[in-house]
Amino acid sequence: MQNRRDFIKKSCSACLGIAGMGLITSQLSGCAPMPIFKSETKLKIIEVPLNLFNDEKKMIIVRNKQVCFDILLIKISDIKYNAIEMKCSHQDNSLTVTKTGLFCSSHGSTFDLEGNVTMEPALEPLKKFKTEINNSFAKIFI
Numbered sequence: 001m002q003n004r005r006d007f008i009k010k011s012c013s014a015c016l017g018i019a020g021m022g023l024i025t026s027q028l029s030g031c032a033p034m035p036i037f038k039s040e041t042k043l044k045i046i047e048v049p050l051n052l053f054n055d056e057k058k059m060i061i062v063r064n065k066q067v068c069f070d071i072l073l074i075k076i077s078d079i080k081y082n083a084i085e086m087k088c089s090h091q092d093n094s095l096t097v098t099k100t101g102l103f104c105s106s107h108g109s110t111f112d113l114e115g116n117v118t119m120e121p122a123l124e125p126l127k128k129f130k131t132e133i134n135n136s137f138a139k140i141f142i
């Protein structure tokens with residue numbers, strides 16, 4: 001009985017240690033919080049002000065109730081923006097943004113900033129929405 005208690009005690013300590021390392025790792029890889037632009041429009045075009053972007057801030061999460069998943073809007077150049085649905089093409093899990101693309105925590109698929117698969121098990125690219133730059137807005141056609 002004593003051996004079983006010792007085993008559980010040691011196992012729990014090891015788990016806490018691993019959990020602690022995970023926390024430290026995520027803090028070290030340290031991402032600043034991704035800005036979220038919430039749009040209330042009921043139109044099929046979401047307009048995102050371009051002044052939300054700058055040299056350091058090239059990605060914004062766009063949220064609108066008409067779309068089930070958030071959209072990652074990425075500034076590629078002054079005239080090109082990518083709008084990618086943050087829904088994994090493998091089994092519809094929501095995705096996490098990294099510096100170089102998107103990551104799925106369900107089974108580990110990764111995607112680049114064009115929505116292409118960079119690591120399976122996902123095989124299909126992510127859905128992209130048409131975008132257009134107009135005056136001081138990026139328009140996303142949902």
Ligand code: FES
Binds near residue numbers: 088089108
């Ligand atoms: S649901 Fe994203 S990799 Fe499986």
